[in-house]
Amino acid sequence: MQHVSDSKPKLNMSPPAADSYQQGSIRMTLENTDLWKSFDKIGTEMIITKHGRRMFPHCSISVSGLHPFANYVIMVDMVPVDSFKYKWKKEQWEIAGKAEPQPPCRTYVHPDSPAPGSHWMKQSLSFLKMKLTNNTLDQHGHIILHSMHRYYPRFHITQADSPYTVRWGPFQTFSFPETVFTAVTAYQNSKITKLKIDHNPFAKGFREGGTHSHSKRCRSNGSPAAKRAMLERNAPPSSPPCLQRMPSTSHSEHAEKSQASTHPSVKGGNPSGWALEQDPTESLHTELLDLHENDYSFEEQMVPASVPYQPYRSVDYPRYLLPSNDIDVAHTPVPPPSHPLAIPEHNSQQHTYYNHPYQHNHVADWSQYPLFSYSCW
């Protein structure tokens, strides 16, 4: 748990009046960044199944800068990284054509929502129970994704006394470059399999390798990816799971590479294109050690939004606002672009905006990803 409240701008240190917690004071930090980065280096893959599969690594965040006594709702949705469909060919991801039409966009609301800011800030928030599915008819509220497409989770915080009052509230949105993943129905990259088995306790039943069922079912005509994974697991023990702080490139490099990732040429194991190009045969451990020199504090990535977050003013900000032109445009946060991670102007992954498409000028951008077509908690 990383508390960052000390480092936030010391604005309005007067008593907790209405505007004490104002613009840009909300800060979100991704937990398990080391793990995320180690997966991102290879090219994170997330299994999606008909009945829903949890993410691994799972989304876990910490938040600071909230008003302790105001209620907030925190939620996450998945956003396509680009408009391509991918395929795994010859040990690397390649573009396989245009993306399929977006499935129904769903939002996972953190089960603690709504809760006061003090609750959200006292410990990290886990979205462990969020599940991903490829079943467009899913009735369980899982996040629906297309396989072989790339997505990233997007976190939203808004003041609301109940999940039902969220719709018209001001949002702050956060995303993290290292959380981009490719949705798959079966693992393609054996490095991902190995990394997951090293970190995921549920996979221990398979890592032993010598179980009766495995020895019975091990056959030479399995899928290529499966055979690769099996060979690697039976190989001599490699480097231990790398749990030290993972290195990464600077944030500006991340931003540059996120731009590059939108280009249709994808080479190397990481479909996000953010990682440095490296020999795919090089061991993961080596890759991590090589990059450790560029270690940095992730907090530095979080740049306060350029647009003010609407402060805690329950009277001034009645809920259930109807679409109207009365909104003060000068104080109305702008909507995010369709792909926030590709923003080149500044390195912030934080956005502030109103969820209602009528309240800003970029209806097309935002309405592409409705936040509340479905919620679960």
Added chain:
DNA sequence: TCCTCTAACACTTTTGAATCGC
């Protein structure tokens, strides 16, 4: 032939009810 998806599998971890002792 290749690629993608699904269900079944064996195993571990988590969860929650039941029991026990203080």
Added chain:
DNA sequence: AGCGATTCAAAAGTGTTAGAGG
């Protein structure tokens, strides 16, 4: 009676695999 600790079975979740289907 109430509380906390322990035990144990069921449920949940995992990656791998074979086979079906496009």
